Amino acid sequence: MAEPALPLVKPMNGGGGGVPAPPSIKPRPVYRPQPPSKAPRRRGRLCTCCLWITFVVSALILLAAIAGGIFYLLYRPHRPxxxxxxxxxxxxxxxxxxxxxxxxxxxxxxxxxxxxxxxxxxxxxxxxxxxxxxxxxxxxxxxxxxxxxxxxxxxxxxxxxxxxxxxxxxxxxxxxxxxxxxxxxxxxxxxxxxxxxxxxxxxxxxxxxxxxxxxxxxxxxxxxxxxxxxxxxxxxxxxxxxxxx
Known part of the structure; x- marks a missing residue:
């Protein structure tokens, strides 16, 4: 089976005959490493902050309940x-x-x-x-x-x-x-x-x-x-x- 003919390139000096054109080569994309995302680190800090706030609020509520119970046992307050x-x-x-x-x-x-x-x-x-x-x-x-x-x-x-x-x-x-x-x-x-x-x-x-x-x-x-x-x-x-x- 005959191979397809390559296109001929005419010489610049006007001479006869032609030279086959080289196949076109596409440039490869340059790999550029991306900087690491900061979103996971920010989410981690936010979760830690929420946990601490929840812990502090729960501790304050517990202390207030204990103080209220002690106050009631000591003084037995009644409304007028x-x-x-x-x-x-x-x-x-x-x-x-x-x-x-x-x-x-x-x-x-x-x-x-x-x-x-x-x-x-x-x-x-x-x-x-x-x-x-x-x-x-x-x-x-x-x-x-x-x-x-x-x-x-x-x-x-x-x-x-x-x-x-x-x-x-x-x-x-x-x-x-x-x-x-x-x-x-x-x-x-x-x-x-x-x-x-x-x-x-x-x-x-x-x-x-x-x-x-x-x-x-x-x-x-x-x-x-x-x-x-x-x-x-x-x-x-x-x-x-x-x-x-």
Whole structure:
């Protein structure tokens, strides 16, 4: 079998005949070594940092739990309790133009059940309402309550000239109405030379069924005083305990 003829290259001097052209040779690519990637090393450092952070946080949580358990075993802390001990609705008058005038006399007993904790209260805001309708508010002075101590707060809650809508005015003209008592304050808890920062406290006393004062002629006859002994729900809005010396 005949081989294919190679192309002829004409001589530069114009002479006859031709010389076969050499086959074309492609240049090989030059090998250049790449620098090692830094990604694995960075990932390793990041994982190590995350492990250390997790370890430190876990250790702090464990130490806080141990400290809390020791504190509870040593001091047995209990939140304060509040009770409405005496109650009298002296006036609850709704005029023909649906304006409210009321007077509520009550005493509230605050109790510190702890043997080693002292409570120091800021002024206490006391408000009274009936079915969501405010019928008065007052503020009483703060006080310091020692261990295993009962403190009685006597006060009067009043309102005058508050305008009501017709359905609300009709509800307050009934012979008996439910009265709710709410209190708000802040307290510092002391244990020897240690004390907390001010902790907000919310106190909500269950509805007390109160008799509306009767009127004889043009004179109102106050309802008699009674002792409902209504216990109150105490909520201490604690975020973080920070002790200072």
């Amino acid at each position: 309790t509040f009770t409405v001990s005496t109650f009298r609705l002296s006036a609850l008058n709704v005029t023909a133009s649906n304006q409210l005038a009321s007077r509520l006399d009550l005493s509230i007993t605050a109790r510190n059940p702890n043997r080693k904790l002292v409570f120091s209260y800021d002024p206490i805001s006391i408000s009274a309402s009936s079915n969501g309708v405010a019928i008065g508010n007052v503020s009483v002075l703060g006080f310091v309550q020692g261990t295993k101590n009962n403190t009685v707060l006597k006060t009067t809650v009043t309102t005058s000239g508050q305008r009501l809508d017709s359905p609300t005015a009709s509800d307050l003209k009934k012979s008996n109405v439910p009265i709710e008592i709410d209190m708000e304050t802040k307290v510092i808890i002391k244990i020897g030379a240690l004390k907390t920062k001010k902790i907000p406290i919310g106190v909500s006393c269950s509805a007390i069924n109160a008799a509306v004062p009767k009127t004889k002629g043009k004179k109102a006859v106050p309802a008699p005083e009674f002792s409902p002994d209504a216990s109150c729900d105490v909520k201490m809005k604690i975020k973080i305990w920070k002790w200072t010396v």
